Amino acid sequence: MYVAVKGGERAIENAHRLLANARRGDQSVADITLDQISEQLGLAVDRVMSEGSLYDRELAALAIKQARGDLIEAIFLVRAFRATLPRFGASEPVDTGAMRVQRRVSSTFKDIPGGQILGPTFDYTHRLLDPSLAEGFVPEAPATAEASTAPTPRVTDILGRDGLIEPSPQAEDGAGVGDLTREPLNFPANRDLRLQNLARGDEGFLLAMGYSTQRGYGRNHPFAGEIRFGEVEVEFAAEDVGFAVPLGSIELTECQMVNQFKGSATEAPCFTRGYGLAFGQSERKTMSMALVDRALRARELGEEAIAPAQDEEFVMSHSDNVQATGFVEHLKLPHYVDFQSELGLLRKLRKEFAEANAPDAMKEAAE
Amino acid sequence: MVTQHNNQQAQRQAAMAVLAHAEAGEIAARLRNFALPPHQDLRAPENGLVMLRGRVGGDGAPFNLGEATVSRAAVRLASGEVGFGYTLGRDGEKARLIALCDALVQSRDFGGLVERDVIAPLREQLMIRRKQAAEETAATKVDFYTMVRGEG
Numbered sequence: 001m002y003v004a005v006k007g008g009e010r011a012i013e014n015a016h017r018l019l020a021n022a023r024r025g026d027q028s029v030a031d032i033t034l035d036q037i038s039e040q041l042g043l044a045v046d047r048v049m050s051e052g053s054l055y056d057r058e059l060a061a062l063a064i065k066q067a068r069g070d071l072i073e074a075i076f077l078v079r080a081f082r083a084t085l086p087r088f089g090a091s092e093p094v095d096t097g098a099m100r101v102q103r104r105v106s107s108t109f110k111d112i113p114g115g116q117i118l119g120p121t122f123d124y125t126h127r128l129l130d131p132s133l134a135e136g137f138v139p140e141a142p143a144t145a146e147a148s149t150a151p152t153p154r155v156t157d158i159l160g161r162d163g164l165i166e167p168s169p170q171a172e173d174g175a176g177v178g179d180l181t182r183e184p185l186n187f188p189a190n191r192d193l194r195l196q197n198l199a200r201g202d203e204g205f206l207l208a209m210g211y212s213t214q215r216g217y218g219r220n221h222p223f224a225g226e227i228r229f230g231e232v233e234v235e236f237a238a239e240d241v242g243f244a245v246p247l248g249s250i251e252l253t254e255c256q257m258v259n260q261f262k263g264s265a266t267e268a269p270c271f272t273r274g275y276g277l278a279f280g281q282s283e284r285k286t287m288s289m290a291l292v293d294r295a296l297r298a299r300e301l302g303e304e305a306i307a308p309a310q311d312e313e314f315v316m317s318h319s320d321n322v323q324a325t326g327f328v329e330h331l332k333l334p335h336y337v338d339f340q341s342e343l344g345l346l347r348k349l350r351k352e353f354a355e356a357n358a359p360d361a362m363k364e365a366a367e
Numbered sequence: 368m369v370t371q372h373n374n375q376q377a378q379r380q381a382a383m384a385v386l387a388h389a390e391a392g393e394i395a396a397r398l399r400n401f402a403l404p405p406h407q408d409l410r411a412p413e414n415g416l417v418m419l420r421g422r423v424g425g426d427g428a429p430f431n432l433g434e435a436t437v438s439r440a441a442v443r444l445a446s447g448e449v450g451f452g453y454t455l456g457r458d459g460e461k462a463r464l465i466a467l468c469d470a471l472v473q474s475r476d477f478g479g480l481v482e483r484d485v486i487a488p489l490r491e492q493l494m495i496r497r498k499q500a501a502e503e504t505a506a507t508k509v510d511f512y513t514m515v516r517g518e519g
Contacts, residue, residue, distance in 0.1 A: 168427025
């Protein structure tokens with residue numbers, strides 16, 4: 001147990017002053033701007049927005065700067081900030097089928113309507129460090145080609161037409177949308193809450209959980225049916241305006257995992273699905289999320305739930321890095337009172353042990 | 368009457384869809400092209416959050432993905448039209464300018480003018496930016512060939 005302590009104000013103040021200097025580093029080196037972070041460390045910004053659960057590039061860049069590049073600390077700062085603003089309401093659900101795709105690949109079909117589009121990707125790079133980036137490298141202008149106006153339907157929609165894949169579950173009439181920022185989490189949790197939890201969950205945790213399913217702990221034979229990244233429009237049904245107001249666009253990554261079949265005596269076998277969606281270009285995150293989403297459907301699909309990734313209470317209770325870091329890191333705060341009582345107990349036990357194991361002679365003498 | 372109402376709503380939405388993608392400075396610069404009618408803030412710019420929703424599988428039941436910052440404002444023209452401005456981000460001035468444009472779009476005297484001098488040129492800029500991005504993306508379209516194992 002943590003018991004509040006007093007004192008040390010001056011030392012704390014000076015420590016924060018020292019932190020401000022350590023954050024700034026060598027002052028003969030130029031101060032980094034938020035634009036530079038947003039433009040040149042864009043994927044860090046995307047991660048902070050996703051796990052901070054707040055879409056605002058500028059705030060995420062500020063948080064990264066303030067946290068000295070510690071992304072979990074930055075996520076913590078963003079989460080704290082969101083608590084300071086009122087909520088106007090919820091958007092209309094975004095339509096990822098209408099995304100202006102900047103990247104879209106499928107590992108299941110090579111010929112998909114709208115085509116495979118690599119976009120800006122690390123895939124197929126050689127992972128060799130590039131020294132030219134240390135010396136003011138200016139990239140060649142991007143190549144261009146005639147843009148197609150053909151639609152880019154989701155691969156799962158194409159599979160769905162033939163009934164080869166299960167349809168997405170539709171909302172039940174009058175069912176609200178669960179919000180774990182408003183109501184405490186109870187188990188079992190519905191898919192809406194699970195997806196909200198995973199969407200803001202730690203990328204590293206989800207990566208490890210997803211990986212564990214591939215290695216056999218809750219195997220579900222995944223294929224990356226589709227990964228797409230791009231811009232979607234956001235609309236908000238504002239009560240005062242009386243219609244759905246366009247708010248602008250956000251960048252999203254979506255992953256549709258296609259998994260091995262289910263079927264029964266009455267239902268023809270079909271592929272099952274896992275879903276991932278996150279702010280920005282967050283491929284590793286959405287792929288991991290989709291693997292874990294599918295694993296967490298074990299109960300619903302009548303699978304034996306024996307692996308950690310299939311245990312929704314385990315996954316959902318440990319996915320949030322702000323909660324996790326809070327509990328782990330609180331261990332470094334003063335626990336003097338608590339520790340004193342442990343110490344007292346230990347001394348007593350040791351004394352009893354010493355007495356019990358004392359040489360017989362001493363025991364006899366004592367008797 | 369209903370059609371007229373729907374037309375105006377569609378027009379306002381179309382204008383907002385363009386304005387939300389512009390910078391406050393760009394909107395302000397375009398609005399300087401004509402003399403603005405008297406107007407006042409009905410609601411001062413205010414920042415808040417909107418919970419962004421996705422759908423399970425992209426097309427299923429909605430779920431809460433995460434929030435976004437949103438700024439909003441309302442402006443009334445002296446002639447009575449009330450305009451609303453909503454935009455992603457925390458730029459209150461931009462929300463106010465969108466609200467002003469929304470009020471002007473509804474005005475008999477200024478509707479045509481604001482479409483011609485503000486919305487249309489901003490829409491054209493937006494389309495140019497999107498076309499450029501689409502062409503850069505299109506250059507990365509790939510054809511994968513499946514090879515028989517042992518080949519290549």
